[in-house]
Amino acid sequence: MDINELVEETGRLVAGHYVFPELGERLRLLLAERRAAGYYRGAADPAALAELVTGDLQSLNGDLHLRLKHHVEEIPALPGDTSLMEVMAREARERFGGVARVERLDGNVGYLELRPLLYPLSMAADQLNAALRLVADSDALVIDLRGNRGGDPATVAFVCGHLFDEPTHLHTMNFGDGTASRQSWTPFVPGPVFGGEKPLAVLTSSGTFSGAEELAYDLQQHGRATVVGERTGGGAHPREGFRVHPHLEVTVPTGRPVHPVSGTNWEGTGVVPDLETADGEALAAALTRLAR
Structure with a gap:
C-alpha cells in the first residue's frame, strides 16, 4: 500500500x-x-x-x-465505477432487491420494509414493483426505512410513483462541474398502486441515510406522509465512487438536490420526524397515528 x-x-x-x-x-x-x-x-x-x-x-x-x-471484501479490478456496481449488483441479488419484508398487519395496514439500500432499478425494479403491488390494496401503509442507508434517486422516484396520483416534482439536482441542472419527477406506474390519498407513514432512525432520507423528505415535504421515528443522518448529496485500491473507494458528492417545497434539502440537518420516537417504538407509534 x-x-x-x-x-x-x-x-x-x-x-x-x-x-x-x-x-x-x-x-x-x-x-x-x-x-x-x-x-x-x-x-x-x-x-x-x-x-x-x-x-x-x-x-x-x-x-x-x-x-x-x-471495503472488507476486495473490490473487483474493473474499470471506473463498473467494479463497484458489480459488488452492488451481487448484494442486490442476495437481498431480494432491498425488499426485506412485506406484510399485511391488522386492520388491513400494509407494511413494507426496505433495506439495506434502495438499489438501482436495473437491479431491483421487479422486486420493488412486486412488493408495492402487494400493498396497493391496503387501507393504510407503513414504509420502514429505519435500516436503510441510501440508494438511487431514480429508485426513490419509482417508489414515489406508487404513492402519488399525479406527476410530482421531487427535486432539482444542481451540479458543481457546470452540468445542466436535472429535475426528478415521479414516473407513471401502470397497474394497481397505493396512490396518493390513503394514510401513509414512514419510519426513520438515526441510521437512515442518503437516498432513504430523500424518500422520507420528499413524502414529508409534499404532505404525503407522516414521518415517525428518529432524526435521520443528514446526507443529501449524491455521490460517485472511485476505486483507488483493492479495498478502498473514494466517494465524492457530485450534486446538490433542491426540493421545490422547502427550497433546500436535508444536508447536515437530517429529516426531522413529524412524530419523534425512539427507533424501537416507531412502528407502534405509527400504527397508533394511522388508526386515528
Whole structure:
C-alpha cells in the first residue's frame, strides 16, 4: 500500500468532482499538507488509512458522503465505477432487491420494509414493483426505512410513483462541474398502486441515510406522509465512487438536490420526524397515528 499515492489520488478526485469546486481544492491542499507532515504514515492497513483520510475530508463542512471508504471484501479490478456496481449488483441479488419484508398487519395496514439500500432499478425494479403491488390494496401503509442507508434517486422516484396520483416534482439536482441542472419527477406506474390519498407513514432512525432520507423528505415535504421515528443522518448529496485500491473507494458528492417545497434539502440537518420516537417504538407509534 503506497500511502502517498493513495492520498494524492484521493485529493485529485475530490478536487475534480466535488459539488463545491472551491472546497474540493481546499481539501486537496489539506490532504497534501497532512501527507507532507507524515500524518498518514502510521496507518497500519487500508482500514486505518480510510479512517484518517475520512476525518480530514469531513473536517471542513461535515459532508458524510465525502470519504475514503474501506471495503472488507476486495473490490473487483474493473474499470471506473463498473467494479463497484458489480459488488452492488451481487448484494442486490442476495437481498431480494432491498425488499426485506412485506406484510399485511391488522386492520388491513400494509407494511413494507426496505433495506439495506434502495438499489438501482436495473437491479431491483421487479422486486420493488412486486412488493408495492402487494400493498396497493391496503387501507393504510407503513414504509420502514429505519435500516436503510441510501440508494438511487431514480429508485426513490419509482417508489414515489406508487404513492402519488399525479406527476410530482421531487427535486432539482444542481451540479458543481457546470452540468445542466436535472429535475426528478415521479414516473407513471401502470397497474394497481397505493396512490396518493390513503394514510401513509414512514419510519426513520438515526441510521437512515442518503437516498432513504430523500424518500422520507420528499413524502414529508409534499404532505404525503407522516414521518415517525428518529432524526435521520443528514446526507443529501449524491455521490460517485472511485476505486483507488483493492479495498478502498473514494466517494465524492457530485450534486446538490433542491426540493421545490422547502427550497433546500436535508444536508447536515437530517429529516426531522413529524412524530419523534425512539427507533424501537416507531412502528407502534405509527400504527397508533394511522388508526386515528
